[in-house]
Amino acid sequence: MSLFWRVFGLNAVVLGTATVLLLWAPITVSVPILVTEAVILLGGLTVMLVANAALLRIGLAPLGRLTRLMTTIDLLRPGQRLTVRGHGDVAELIVTFNAMLDRLEAERAASSARALSAQEAERRRIAQELHDEVGQSLTAVLLELKRAADRAPDPLRDELHQAQEVTRESLDEVRRLARRLRPGVLEDLGLVSALTALATDFGTHTGLRVRHGFDSGLPPMTPEAELVIYRVAQEGLTNIARHAEATHAELSLRCAEDGHVVLRLSDDGRGPGLVPEGSGIRGMRERALFVGAALEIAPGPERGTQVLLSVPVAGEQES
Template sequence: MGVVTDIRGRGRAAKLRSVSLFWRIFSLNAVGLIVAAALLLGPVTVSTPVLPVEALMVVGGLAALLVGNALVLRIGLAPLQRLGRAMATADLLHPGARAPVSGPVETAALITTYNTMLDRLEAERAAGAARALSAQERERHRIARELHDEVGQTLTAVLLQLKRVADRAPEELREEVSQAQEATRAGLDEIRRIARRLRPGVLEELGLTSALRSLAGEFTTDGLTVRHHVCGNLPHLTEESELVLYRVAQEGLTNTARHAAADRAEVRLRPVAEGVELLVRDNGRGLDGAPEGSGISGMRERALLIGATFSLAPAPGRGTDIRLRVPAGTEGGRR
């Protein structure tokens, strides 16, 4: 019996939604005018001068008509107000939020059109982000190759020349030549470090686990200690997913080193239901209500590229948690 009542209630609600806003307002106005005309033609008359009872009846009828119109407009326009709030808070970096389809037929059609437009915009943004990030990775590889092959080789040649100069230089100049050698060697090491960040060769050659271990070691300095923990039973990941995981971990540690004022951080990668979860946690100053910068936006876009879920939240106690949940791929990934 309850099921039948529920079905009938849904049927009545569907019929009510199929009535347009125009006919709702028109029907209520028509009913009010018909009732007023019937009363004037029937027992209700207006005297000259107007009697208090007659004035009260006219005012009461007018008030009832206005209240009815207000209720119809309030009910009919409420879905438009919800649509306006949904449009004001829409963010393509936080996809999936849709305005509920309700109200008269015109309003429901408008909300449906908006949701369809949002679907198309999110799909186009994802495609555009994929092309942009792919071009960015190609440019990173090109710059890394030029730094390694051209600038690196040039500095190596300078080191060899300085070695020959040091062998023939007088005693009073050898200290200065030695300092030049150390500065050149430090510049060469920095060039190699930048090239490794631009093009993670360890990821391509040894896999994600070794790449994250190397990344943690790279960011471990005198003021920051980075621990890493990668589970050994990870599901298969596509190369694209592995690259996004690496880049998000790299950007998260870069933000920690530059802005968090932290002395400890950790990188964890573990299997979860239907995928893996990356956690980058630090014990720094936390979010402090600061607006998201280009680094966070870039991580969100990379997450959208592979259908992953990205979140940024305060860490337990103090600091920041960056989480990236990536669905497992159908291709065999490197581990």
């Protein structure tokens, strides 16, 4: 039944019932109308309006559910759909809305994949320029400072040595930035070694104690999936260092019973929900969609925040 005929039928039922009751009821209306007659008529009108409102609410309930879903939909959290019940205009509208969500999620995933691929290519280019151009220039400056310090008198030699230390620290920082932009260890030594180096590097430069543990014999994954796991761990550790006010963090990579590889990152900080999700977390969600993974950010078992990334293995990704 279409929405028009549904509303018309509900109103017809209410009006028809009211008419039947008026015909059969031993009620007369005098002129001028008596107070008791006015009370009875107003009471009947009230009952009729209440019944009509209740029936309309039942009939239009699917539209209410659709409206609530439309206000909360987020393409970074796929899978939100309405259940289709019955037939008619409302059911067709829900089917069309679900199909629109399917199309939008597919388009969002495709556009995110293109954007992330371009982003990684740009990161590689910047890292290469930092390593080749800036790194070599700072290395040349260090050599010149060393030669100048060897020939300089004692008062000036100390200042040149200080300049050498500052330049060496700048060179180390440039190399660290290049490693963050392009994790060469991930390509050369694999995911476990890259995550180990990431945890060690964060612990060294932020003072955050990062414990890590990884299963041996993890199933094979695509290079894209390994890069997503690394970037999510990297962004998660960055968020902990910046916002969580934590002192400890734990990073693990396990193989779940369903065959998925699960990255778990937890801390003892403030916990989620205190600030809205920023670009970092939304970027993590986009990366998860890129490889069909599920990302969950929730309070930890005791305190702090827990990030869980469940990544399908290579065979499931291809299917």
